[in-house]
Amino acid sequence: MDDFIAARAQMALSLGFHIIFSCVGMVMPFLMAFAHWKYLKTNNEVYKGLTKAWSKGVAILFATGAVSGTMLSFELGLLWPGFMKHAGPIFGMPFSLEGTAFFIEAIAIGFFLYGWERFNKWFHWFCGFLVGVSGLASGILVVAANSWMNSPTGFDYINGQYLNIDPIKAMFNDAWFPQALHMTVAAFCATGFAVAGVHAFMIMRKRNIEFHTKAFRIAVGFALIGAFGAPLSGDVAAKSVAERQPIKLAAMEAHFETEKGASFIIGGIPDEEKEEVKYAVKIPKVLSFLVSNDFNAEVKGLKDFPRDEWPPIAVVHYAFQIMIFFGVVMIGIGVIYLYSFFFRKEWLSKNWLLKTFLIATPFGYIALEAGWTVTEVGRQPWIIYGIMRTVDAVTPMPGIQYSFYFFTAIFISLSMILIFLLRRQIQMVPKLYDPTDPQFNDKNKKS
Template sequence: MELDNVMLARMLTSLTLGFHIIFAAMGVGIPVLISVAEWLGIRKKDPMYTLMAKRWVKGFTVTVAVGVVTGTCIGLQLSLLWPSFMKIAGEAIALPLFLETFAFFFEAIFLGMYLYTWDRFKNPYIHWLFSIPVVIGSTASAFFIMTVNAFMNAPQGFSLVNGAIVDIQPLVAMFNPATPSKTGHMILSSYATSAYVLAALAAYKLLKGNAHEYYRKALSFTMVMALLFSFGTALWGDIAGKYLAEYQPAKLAAAEWHFETKPQAELVLGGVLDKDTLEVKYSLKLPYALSILADGSPNSVVKGLDQIPKEYWPPLFIHYLFDGMVVIGMYMLIVPIFFFAWRKRKKGQTPRMLLRAIIWGAPLSFLAIELGWVFSEVGRQPWILVGYMKTQHAATTADNVGEMLVLFSLLYAFLAVVSTAVLRRMFKDKPVQAELQ
């Protein structure tokens, strides 16, 4: 594969998004768990839940700092690497870009108040109230930035006349058909992933023999949240599937290796594709499932790739990305169900195998988000702005993109090492027993 400017720009943008989304997901989800934990601590008069909030918010500040740096890199790269795209998007979708910055400032202001006002009020609910704007700001930030990505998949709210953008309607561009599925799915998956990250920390301590009640309560609490948010993510996946069937049938058909337009379409899991005959072998086929996903009825006609010009077919390997998301999503649902089933049947210590499964849930949930981003972006190809601009026409013609790729790779490696070291140092030799005294 020739590494021309277009491919190098795509690689650098993918690297930045892939690294940023790790910290962005935690930046969106962890405030929710912090807020709920503190509320439970006040309501139950249980200092352990309050301590969860205190410890988690310390780590959260590190993820925010790295998220700000990598988010800034994304903004810089959009302008430098994709100038033609930003010429259109910068005008049509400028409103949510501005609102995303405002939401972050809103979150940062109240995060500072939240951090430095512990035990300053006779009524503890006053301090807890400072967490609400942090939750709103972080979630709103994700919502606004996801509307930009949604706009790339379902552009509207403007007209393109002789290469010039006219008749701009910012709210129409922002609330495009892709907005509900994109924003809801990303926000809920961030909540679920954050719950798994915090659950994995508690499970790791229990696995290492630290059976303090704090970790048992933290594990139960985070598993409840993981179950709720994983279930919500799965439900929102159904909304996303119906959006794809109506507005981006090529992406859905490529994801499911659905080559023939027909009713009662089956959903294909796994398998090997013969690229010459387009025959799928060794797959698991679920009868009617694709028709139900696409339109809610087993008899619904699902558009296949046979009705789409081959030059507009997305890369067919996105099938495996879709399968990966589905399998991991099922895992994220099953693990909490087993956890609570065991707790109900046999009260006592959680089996080591189940603790390991919870720990594995954290990296797998991040993997699902990464697969989802690649599926969304690659599945939109050859378009950067569907129906208006192809990716190859949007990339910069400037030199030295390869050198930028190397430099940013080194930056992200540095940030990964430093942030990990800081987080480890932050909690090393600081047992919860000492903090509870």
């Protein structure tokens, strides 16, 4: 493994690991705050126990996310000094603001965890809600920095110099809103399905059914908001990509020939040498409509761009197909659940429906990882689209492969610790938060 590939692999591993914690940090506090709100409105102790259980999960994932996020910030400077030298002054503002949001989140979660019976009940609730708001802000600000890499603006590039820098314009670049919207919606979908799957499993095991049923229904509500919102936000993002990065769009669809009335491709195996897609299902004119609301609009193909600017077509195309597939599956599950809720309530307690959500536990995060693969790999060979190539930004320091091995070991260790802690927390839920236990109230006060 050469140093360039090792540096890219290390960033891919770090981002793929950290994005899960980012999404949990953006969404899980809102589930916690909603359960807390239900407790304050109904005085139902089950919701209080649910709030406390979820808050401990939020704390565990927040701590792990802080570690992985800190590692990422160091990696940007250590692995890509050429990039940071020029880009740092331009898009440093969203990173600095993200640090502020992170500090607010840390303070708010501390207040929330230790504020039971100490604060005014609505101020206490606000602290939990603030954890979600600051976590959401952190995610959006990081996406703003990433979107700048896909749509660089806020400076003049003259004779290799970055002049007339405008950090505000750089932060609110053309790609910022579409990426931030789609990322936020995907985070709600992924986290909602993951939490719903865990509680569905506990219901199937007949563990504290009332507790886990309430948790399951709250999580499903958030999951469906994300699942049904994803096609809308995805449409906004796709139109933005078509306008700013037509070569990425062409790679997503393995679209080689420029044509009017372009077909939308489902599946298929791209052949870059023959410049064709084999075994694909083509839906005539749909791609043209999706990118411009015109069935006969022209869509540029890969052949219109220099070959050395093509991203890895197969990787981008397969990742896009995976994202679409799991997104459609989750929408289908959402339709079944809504039909059950409104017309066949007896289905809600059926094992087959619970098992469906259990199987779907990782679907949102698989789609999320695939979507980020499309975003990042689809931008290659550029680290700053159209300005700086990735190979020109990597560190000249040798031995990066050993750093990759070391960080891989760290992330594997963190994963094992995290699984152990979350598994232990889930197993403790029936013991700590079972309202049928006569000692339930005493345990709640102590916790």
